[in-house]
Structures are given as structure tokens and as C-alpha cells.
Amino acid sequence: MGPKEDNTIVVIPSYNESRTIGEIVQSIVSMGYNVLVIDDGSTDDTQREALDSGALVIRNKENLGKGLSVREGIRYVFEKMNYEWMIIMDGDGQHHPEDVPILIKAAKHDDADIIIGNRMVYPQTMPVVRYWTNKFTSWMVSRMCGQDIPDSQCGFRLIRVEALRKMRLKSERYDIESEMLVEAARNKMRIISAPIRTIYGKEVSEINPGRDTIKFFSLVLKYYFGKDGLR
Numbered sequence: 001m002g003p004k005e006d007n008t009i010v011v012i013p014s015y016n017e018s019r020t021i022g023e024i025v026q027s028i029v030s031m032g033y034n035v036l037v038i039d040d041g042s043t044d045d046t047q048r049e050a051l052d053s054g055a056l057v058i059r060n061k062e063n064l065g066k067g068l069s070v071r072e073g074i075r076y077v078f079e080k081m082n083y084e085w086m087i088i089m090d091g092d093g094q095h096h097p098e099d100v101p102i103l104i105k106a107a108k109h110d111d112a113d114i115i116i117g118n119r120m121v122y123p124q125t126m127p128v129v130r131y132w133t134n135k136f137t138s139w140m141v142s143r144m145c146g147q148d149i150p151d152s153q154c155g156f157r158l159i160r161v162e163a164l165r166k167m168r169l170k171s172e173r174y175d176i177e178s179e180m181l182v183e184a185a186r187n188k189m190r191i192i193s194a195p196i197r198t199i200y201g202k203e204v205s206e207i208n209p210g211r212d213t214i215k216f217f218s219l220v221l222k223y224y225f226g227k228d229g230l231r
Contacts, residue, residue: 002108003085003158005032009077010100012055013038013069014091018045024089025053027097036076037091038069046091066155067176071169077161087158095156099196103158106194113163113189114181116149117156117196126198141178145185150193153177163189175218 001007010033014021025035035055039047041063050057058076060069070088077083087103089095099117106115120138123131134153141152155177167183169176184191 001084003104007083008033008085008087008104008158009081009083010035010087010089011038011070011073011077012036012050012089012091013040013066013073014042014046014050015040015063015066015069016042016044016046017091018042018049020093021046021055021091022049022053024091024093024097025050025055028100029054031097031100033087033100036073036081038073040064040066040069065173067169067171067173067179070176071171074164074169078165083161085158086161086164087156089156094199096197096199099156102194102196103156106192107158110192111190112192113160114184114191115158116151116181116191116193117154118151118193119154119196119198120150121195122198124198137178141181144182145191147185147191148193149181149191152181154196156196163187 010028012021012024012035014037021037025037028035035050037046037050037055037057039050039057039059041060047057047059058072060072073088074086077086085107087100095117103115103117106112119126120134126134134151138150138152142149153174157180159180163184166187166189167180169179169183171179181191
């Protein structure tokens with residue numbers, strides 16, 4: 001069955017996003033979707049804003065990283081909920097709730113397991129360094145997966161819950177985006193993309209260029225040469 005309001009959960013990992021999370025949750029709830037926010041040890045009012053706006057909230061006692069937060073949200077859905085599809089998006093305002101129907105429509109018109117938001121169609125506001133970094137990592141991930149994935153680092157994605165059950169996710173930080181895709185490829189899943197807007201404002205990225213680049217290449221080595229990898 002294709003995704004719709006009653007069989008799709010929206011999962012939002014968030015860290016110190018009190019400025020934006022309330023409006024995002026309200027917009028999604030108004031569309032008829034339930035929302036699960038994973039507050040990753042925020043020191044601001046992220047939890048309260050999310051709760052007051054209609055989300056269910058899981059709170060980490062300390063900041064653990066995006067990957068662990070995403071995995072915690074997935075685990076909770078597996079154990080406590082009954083959904084067929086999951087949307088994962090960020091809580092900092094870079095992913096627009098109004099683009100949710102774009103992913104839903106793509107899933108309904110194409111038999112795929114994962115639909116990735118593609119910001120590279122309209123990249124005008126994307127910082128130059130991030131644009132070229134994304135081009136390179138997307139090229140690498142596409143080669144690893146044997147599928148064209150123009151924006152592999154986009155965290156705005158729609159996924160079958162049954163597909164997630166087959167993945168062995170271990171990433172703790174932003175490498176979760178790439179790991180999810182190579183795990184999908186390892187399990188012979190189909191990945192497609194759908195164009196979404198690129199939104200960059202005054203928010204400060206939590207990405208650490210040095211640390212997260214190292215983690216990305218560690219992931220590449222693991223899946224190219226490690227046990228049970230892609231080669």
C-alpha cells in the first residue's frame with residue numbers, strides 16, 4: 001500500500017531547535033500526520049515546543065548525535081507503533097513541511113523503497129562548499145549503490161518501514177544518511193529521488209567537516225572491503 005496520512009509517521013531528530021520545531025510540527029500535524037520528535041539532549045525548549053505543537057517526544061539525556069537519534073526513532077516505531085512508511089526530516093527549518101506531498105506523490109507513482117529529497121535541482125541558495133562536497137559524496141554513494149542518487153546527503157526521505165527492518169544501521173552521526181542508502185543497496189532495494197527546495201537561513205550546521213568527512217570515508221571502506229560489504 002502506498003503512503004498516506006494514517007500509515008505514515010514523521011520522525012524528526014532535533015537538537016536545540018526550539019526556534020523552528022514548533023512551526024514544523026504544527027504544519028505536519030495540520031496535514032494529518034503523526035509526528036515523533038527525538039530531542040537529542042537539547043539545552044533549550046525544543047521538547048516543550050514540540051509537545052505543545054502536537055508531537056510525541058523522546059528525549060535523550062545527553063547529546064548523542066543525529067545517527068543515534070534516528071536509530072532511536074526507528075527502534076521506537078518498530079517496538080511501539082504500527083506504520084508502513086516513515087518520513088525522516090530535520091528540525092532546523094532546512095526541510096520544508098510543504099514538500100512532504102512531493103515525496104508521497106513520488107512513492108505512489110513509482111515502486112520504490114526509499115524516496116530521497118533532491119536539493120540539487122534548485123541549489124542556488126546552497127553554500128558553495130556544501131554544494132561541491134555533496135556532489136562528490138553523492139557520486140561516491142551512487143557508485144557504491146549502483147543507482148543514481150543525486151543528493152545522497154539529504155536527510156529528508158520517505159522509507160518503507162519493512163525496508164528499515166532489513167537494514168543494519170550502526171552510524172552515530174551524519175554518516176547515517178549514506179549508511180542507510182548503502183544498506184538499502186546491499187538488500188537490493190530501489191532508491192529514487194524527488195526534487196525539493198533548498199532552504200538555508202541563519203541556522204548553524206552541526207556538521208563537523210573534519211570528523212564527518214573521516215566518518216564518511218570510513219563508511220566507504222567498510223562497505224567496499226569489509227565483511228558482508230558490497231564487494
